[in-house]
Amino acid sequence: MIKILLADDHSIVREGLKRIIEESGEMEIVAEAPDGKTAFKQALKKEIDVAVIDISMPGMDGLEVVTRLKDHCPDLPVLILTMHDEEQYLVRAVEAGAMGYVTKQSAPEQLVDAIKKIHSGSRYLTEKASEALALRVIRGSNSKTPIESLSMRELQVLRLLALGHTNHEIAETYNIGIKTVDTYRFRILKKLNLRNNAEMSRFAIQNKLVEV
Secondary structure (H helix, E strand, O other): OEEEEEEOOOHHHHHHHHHHHHOOOOEEEEEEEOOHHHHHHHHHHOOOOEEEEEOOOOOOOHHHHHHHHHHHOOOOOEEEEEOOOOHHHHHHHHHHOOOEEEEOOOOHHHHHHHHHHHHOOOOEEOHHHHHHHHHHHHHOHHHOOOOOOOOHHHHHHHHHHHOOOOHHHHHHHHOOOHHHHHHHHHHHHHHHOOOOHHHHHHHHHHOOOOOO
């Protein structure tokens, strides 16, 4: 049996995913988490074969979880599960160390196939995801969009600011100083040519960086 950690902040979604996964007869959920911090802790203390992580969770998001797991559990394959199929999320997830990327709109069998594939040591990307990555390589680094110009941490801070989190909350989430959060905020505004947090929130919503 493939032992799985399942992290998603919506309990109803988690139950649905759990049913899909365990009905395969080849996998079992041995740990669950409603947020990123819990998911990271569970991954360190539980014996698991695959981590299925939602990208949008309160506090530490999925990208941060993947990054930390890459440092502490480099051999643990991670599958990112998300509502987003935008290129920026796909690329960030792969850059962070995710072995697979599946949207929540995918068919149940696709989720099961993805888990099996990354458990075997291979990557799992949908056809659309593969095309997006190929296009990113073809375009090269000299033609980045404004969003692509943001570092991973800047993207994470942008999302939390857009969701209404304070600088203090963001500092605690990522274990950084409040002045560092201010620095990230300044860089984000400059790179995206925005003036304030209101415009930042509008930008995040329009580009589907946050769920509304």
